[in-house]
Amino acid sequence: MHVGLMVPQGWKGEFDGWEPRAAWSRSIETARDAERLGFESLWVFDHFTTVPEPTDEITFESFTMLGALAGATERARIGHMVVCTGFRNPALTAKMASTLDVISGGRFELGIGAGWKEDEWVAYGYGFPDTATRLAMFADHLEVITRMLGPGHATYLGQHASVQGAINVPKGLQTPRIPIIVGGNGRRVTFRLAAQFADELNLVFLDPAAAAESMTVARQRCEEAGRDPATLRISIYAPDRLFATPGAERVDALARYAAIGMARLVAFLGDRSVELESQAAFAEDVRAAGLALVPAVAAE
Numbered sequence: 001m002h003v004g005l006m007v008p009q010g011w012k013g014e015f016d017g018w019e020p021r022a023a024w025s026r027s028i029e030t031a032r033d034a035e036r037l038g039f040e041s042l043w044v045f046d047h048f049t050t051v052p053e054p055t056d057e058i059t060f061e062s063f064t065m066l067g068a069l070a071g072a073t074e075r076a077r078i079g080h081m082v083v084c085t086g087f088r089n090p091a092l093t094a095k096m097a098s099t100l101d102v103i104s105g106g107r108f109e110l111g112i113g114a115g116w117k118e119d120e121w122v123a124y125g126y127g128f129p130d131t132a133t134r135l136a137m138f139a140d141h142l143e144v145i146t147r148m149l150g151p152g153h154a155t156y157l158g159q160h161a162s163v164q165g166a167i168n169v170p171k172g173l174q175t176p177r178i179p180i181i182v183g184g185n186g187r188r189v190t191f192r193l194a195a196q197f198a199d200e201l202n203l204v205f206l207d208p209a210a211a212a213e214s215m216t217v218a219r220q221r222c223e224e225a226g227r228d229p230a231t232l233r234i235s236i237y238a239p240d241r242l243f244a245t246p247g248a249e250r251v252d253a254l255a256r257y258a259a260i261g262m263a264r265l266v267a268f269l270g271d272r273s274v275e276l277e278s279q280a281a282f283a284e285d286v287r288a289a290g291l292a293l294v295p296a297v298a299a300e
Helices: 020-037 062-072 090-103 118-123 131-149 190-197 208-224 248-259 270-274 276-288
Strands: 002-006 041-044 077-080 108-113 154-157 162-166 180-183 200-204 233-237 264-267
Touching: 002 276, 020 041, 020 062, 020 270, 020 276, 041 062, 041 264, 062 077, 062 090, 090 108, 090 131, 108 131, 131 154, 131 162, 131 180, 131 190, 180 190, 190 200, 190 208, 200 208, 208 233, 208 248, 248 264, 248 276, 270 276
Parallel strands: 002 041, 002 264, 041 077, 077 108, 108 180, 180 200, 200 233, 233 264
Antiparallel strands: 154 162
């Protein structure tokens, strides 16, 4: 099981009271340190204002942030946990993803979901469609994005999104395309969209037992779609409560997720995510759980 980290961004209050330049400097510092420690991947949230309530505190924008992280790191995979597809035209999302893949040297993964945080949608002028509509939008957006990342010009006419002979050059560096990660726990619709479009399904905040149940359902959705279930990786954005504090409980949780066959685990270390010591302690717990990290080779 690979292990990745959320880079501090401010969305969960970890930068409350910080000056913006100092917060940004710390984000870059923690990303570089996480790569040095050997974490497989670095991730950001796609949100505009803080949670649980919007406050006048720092929340760095995700695509801009990933462009900078791509230039500040060399080995770690980078991406979103996950893009709110409703915030952007899907053809533009594909174009930005393709550019990020080039900037990063082929390390970008497009994590994407239907979105849920109503206050952001309303405050930024997107309205807030009901769940069924947001999922229908998501399906159309995935149609557009997969065509934009595929060979040739992209054409698709849907109820909620369309493209007509759209050119997307470059399409990124990775072949056959930039990996697409569908995020969410919805077994009826989201899992089917993952089976149809995605390289990876990312589960959210499920403990190991619940995650194992969802993995079984996701494999069933692949079989229903005529897809080999082994071709859909499954990952987890783990519950914050399990990973904010070092120690035996965290080590045990890591081992249990690995034991059920999870391909990747992404953790947010809470308020301590801004501390280099916290990342180092997490690296120790990862190794204590019997998982491998791949530290960067020091320059001679």
